[in-house]
Amino acid sequence: MFLNIEIVDRNIDMDIAEIVQELNRRFALPLKEYYERHIIFWHDPEGEFAEEIDTLSLDNAKVLKLTGKNQFLTKKILSHDDLESNYLVYVPFDYESLEDNWLLDIEIASGSFRADLISMWMDEAKIPDELSYRKLLKQYRKFFNARERRQQFINISVGEYTQSKIMLGMMAVLVKSKSIDVGDILRAVLTAGTVMEENEAYQKLESFNLTGVFWSMVRQITGYDEKDGSNLSRLLLYLFVTAASRVLPNRAFKEIETLKGDGFETYAFDFISEWMHGVRRREFQPVAQRVEKALNFAHRLKGLSLDELGSFDLLPCVDGVVLERLLQDCLDNLVHPETIRKVCERRRSAFWYDEWESLYEGLWQYGNMLAFAEEHRTGFHLTNPREVWEAYTGNYYRMDSYYRKFHAAFAKTLGRNLPEVLDDAYKQLSEMVENHYTNDYLAQLGENWTKNIAHDLSEFGKIQEIPQQTDFYKTKVAGAKYRIFVVISDAMRYEVAATLADELAREIPSEVNLGSCQSMFPSITKFGMAALLPHENLSVKLDGSGNLAVLADGQSTDAGNRDAILKGANPKSVALKASELNLMKRSERTAKVKGMEVVYIYHDTIDAASHTDDKKVFTACHETIDELKNLVRIIINEFGGTNIILTSDHGFLYTGRPLAEDSKAGSGLAKEDIVELSRRYVITDKEAEADHLLAVNFMPENGDFKGFAPKEQIRLKVKGSGMNFVHGGVSLQEMVVPVLEFKHVRSDSAAFRKNRKQYAMKPVQVRLLSSGHKVSNMDFGLNFYQVEAAGSGFVPANYDVYFTDAYDNAISDVQRIIADKVSPESTDRSFRCNFNLKAGDYSRSAQYFLVIQNADTSEVVQKVEFQIDTAFQKEEFNFME
The missing domain is CATH 3.40.720.10 (Alkaline Phosphatase, subunit A)
Incomplete structure (x- = not known):
């Protein structure tokens, strides 16, 4: 039985008082059957109470102090001279072997007691009283000597003790990790910097003689051999390269192959991914930026195709590379609209997307504009005003919306410190947007519209058969x-x-x-x-x-x-x-x-x-x-x-851009004939004529004035600013x-009760589309679909999709599905997600599940059982055993 006493900075007076109290309690206990007295052996191998024992006074027991030379005398007293008194036998040393302990038979028959610091620390942390653990705590006595560190060690929840877990617990406390997970400890060290002399976490390990254990741990879990240099900087590069090699082709790692750890790709990928998405996320970006700069990853990634880059997002530079490639393909007219939208959709759930959202949004809208242009590549050739009006309100207006949304996204990039190549390319793209919108859309649609409405405007001042x-x-x-x-x-x-x-x-x-x-x-x-x-x-x-x-x-x-x-x-x-x-x-x-x-x-x-x-x-x-x-x-x-x-x-x-001279025109009217003039209309006296303008029968009931409007998108020359935003004319947009x-529809109305599904405003659902429910690789892809189109009672929703074991432990990375598709066509509401299983020992007979969880409510909306049959086997981390 151990004595529960906390030692703080070796306050001997307090310790002795508590020890005496405990010993008196034990000597006062009832005797076991056939026992006539109490004999208690107090083991204090460090001799920490050797001085105090000489003056120790107990209520109902005598004290014998072993010196290493009085074992025979002590045994004689206990076995012959005094067979009635209670005795405390103080042992201030360890025996080299059991044979040296002449009192072992008496101790076995009686009882032992430990009140040395290590025993107290073990008791405090509930570490089993085993020799291997005692030696370990003795070896790292410096760590356990501080009460605050011991309490942090206890709080960190080591679980069932092993020597390895005790070592992990000490390292976790020193580097301020919240758990003894080896990945968390390693991330805590790397986050503190790669210059070991300046790394506070690493210096803590060194000051407590734990760096050797640290590098042993690193070698086993990552494959990094410290013989190549116990170097945190190189280790960091190694981890990123090894992680990236899991999803990128080999040619991305030319001349840095020695930094790849064959066989450790899965662990490295999990390690980096969890770092990105974990509690240390804010600290991750500068670390990742150091890595990509050191290895010139931006240049390496530029050699890969957009498909090869896929959803890779371990490094901040990847989106810059994707955007640069996509922008250049747009400028060279080498990309299909669907490719633009596919890439933008894929990147929406990527880690760094928020920083580049305005560029992706602009490209998405440009893709929409290209698709519209492709659909109407033969121009606009409708034959009557009503037909044009209905085409515009049914479909054509979307081009105006795409253009507006592009400019709204483009405006967010102005003034940002974008990389020069992206800034230039995006501005060049904006020029292409202007050409598509102005020349291919406004000009052609405006010409078709103007021809169709000229007669009605001249005759009636309005277009017949259209609501007024x-x-x-x-x-x-x-x-x-x-x-x-x-x-x-x-x-x-x-x-x-x-x-x-x-x-x-x-x-x-x-x-x-x-x-x-x-x-x-x-x-x-x-x-x-x-x-x-x-x-x-x-x-x-x-x-x-x-x-x-x-x-x-x-x-x-x-x-x-x-x-x-x-x-x-x-x-x-x-x-x-x-x-x-x-x-x-x-x-x-x-x-x-x-x-x-x-x-x-x-x-x-x-x-x-x-x-x-x-x-x-x-x-x-x-x-x-x-x-x-x-x-x-x-x-x-x-x-x-x-x-x-x-x-x-x-x-x-x-x-958006300044108008060319061919987009401006004079009114051709005498000043005295003009009653009211603006960039898109002119009202004149009833006798005025302007043959190059479109005549409008202006308020025929008055009969005192005439109206004229420039054709298509032409602006009349008027002094002052405001040439880009205009109204007053007869374009469809105006x-x-x-x-x-x-x-x-109120929730208590009959209409709501009758069509509850339509009006309930439920989140759209996402379901698994892939039919096969078996995984045979550590990385794989699955197809999903958005069941309902957003609208008509269904609101967009975000879903997290991942795999778990039978105990709900996550065993894969988490993929985000942004379910906001509005298309009525189910084929337009599909998603492709790529998953990476964590390093583990997967059994084909065990239960695993694909989980689809509403990211906003945390509700699990679908759980699909899967079989996992992979060749990967998890390595047990027992670096101290």
Whole structure:
């Protein structure tokens, strides 16, 4: 039995007091059957209490102190001279052999007691009292001498003791690892630096004489032979090269083959991967950057194909290499759109993706633009206005969206410290984007559209058989049987509203329908806003400043008079500004709409951005989508609104680069004939003529003015800035006004109960597609598919996919599936994931599982049993035995 006493800096007085107390307790215990007294042998091999024993006084026992020369006398006393007294026999040394212990028979029959420091430390840590462990603690007495280190050793949870685990426990404490896992210990050392003299963790090991054990451990688990040099820097390079060699072809390691550890690729890959994704992730990047610089990995990776690079992400430079290759292939017109999208999709779940997201997003959109161009490579040859309009609102608008999203991504890279080659290539790509968009899309589509609408505009001032903005209030608002909210976002063009519609459908249980109407001419705010108000007749007149004012049934339609016009049609109406609502408290907002049947809310982010810097317009489009979604939620949650229409006064035309001279034109009109002139329209006296412009029968009811618009994307020459962002003309981008009808479906409604699956807004599901459930290699690929398209009751979700054993221990790396596909075609919603099994001893008869887990909720949504039959056998790490 050991005595539980903690020794702190050898406080002898305290120790002796506790020891005496324990000894008195033992001597007072009842005697065993046939025993007449207590004899206790106190072993103190270091003689730490040799001085104190001479003055030791016990309540009911005598003390005998062995000196190494009085064994016979002591045995005589115990066996002959005094057979009645209790005795404590103090033994301040170890016997070289059992034969030297003349008192062994008495000790076996009686009992022993240890109160030396090592015994106390072993008892404290619950280390079995075995000679091998005692010798080990004696050897590393310096480590265990500090109470704080002993407590850290106990806290680190060594488990069932072996000599190796005790060594691992000591190393873990010294290098500040959270576990005795050999990988964690090694990562802790390498994280502290590769210059051994400056590495605090390594110096700790050295100060406690543990570096030899450390290198022995390294050799066994990694294959690195310290005979090549006990060098942390070389070890780090060795680990990265060995790990990378598992997934990259041999030619990537030319001239550094000696750094590869044959047979240890799996362990090295696991080691680096766990480092990347583990608790020391923030410390990993500078380490990896040192490795790639030392071995010029960026140059090595450039010799590999995009397929060979695959999902490799152990080094930060890999995405730069992938992007450089992909960008160059785009610039050389050597890449198919599907290849671009495949590479970008594959990299989305890579470790370093976030740092390069804007470049990948730009390339993704460029791939979409190429696919669109390929689909319409013969141009646009539709034969009537309605056909063009329906083609645009059904499909063509997507090109505008791809272009906008490219520029939004491109804007995020400006001002970043990108590598020069990537910065130059991305800017060259932006020029190609401009060419595709401006020359192949805007010019050709604009020409087809202009030809089709020329007659109707000249004859009627509008396009026949297309819903008109001037009828909006009559057809969408007046006579509605329910309270209606109308949100008018200045300059929100159709493609922006299409993105908004998709996101609303995915995020909120609702019925969403995106329609359109033709804006008034000119497609500018004062006309568009007037058209959306209730009226029987719209007219214009020159105000005191010589500018045209738009009147609704003779009333001014300026912003300050819109509330009055709405109330004139329905007294229970109100006009509000989104910017003011956002600043109000909830109670104040609610009071504004209480009792109202028609609520108009005016929003202005896109147009406002164009007044300061038109290069910020596309960023403003993104902000508009977020702001409008938030406004919809306010209407639903605070105002109790169900029916919402989101629309606009007009769209806009935007091109990113400075316009060439052939994209500009003079009006050709005499100054005195011009009533109002802008870059995309001109209003003149009724007698004026401008043959090179498109004639528009401007407000024929007035009969006092004429309208003209430049063809296609041409801008009229007007002094001042703002050439890139324009509106007022007759392009599809300017004239197609979105009418997004949103109906919230409440969870307690009959519609929700009837179509619960459609409105429940569940995360899309991901399932295994591959049919074979057997793994025969340490690295392999599997196919998965997204069951539902995002939207219509299903929201995007992220899934982590990995393998476990029967006890839920992870046995592979974790792959991330970003399930946000919106395509109705199931073939477009597939994913390919490559897995790497951890080093281990896998049995074909054991149970293993593929786990698909929702990364946001941690819910396991699918668990598929697999058989693993590989040739790899795990090596047992017993470097001390």
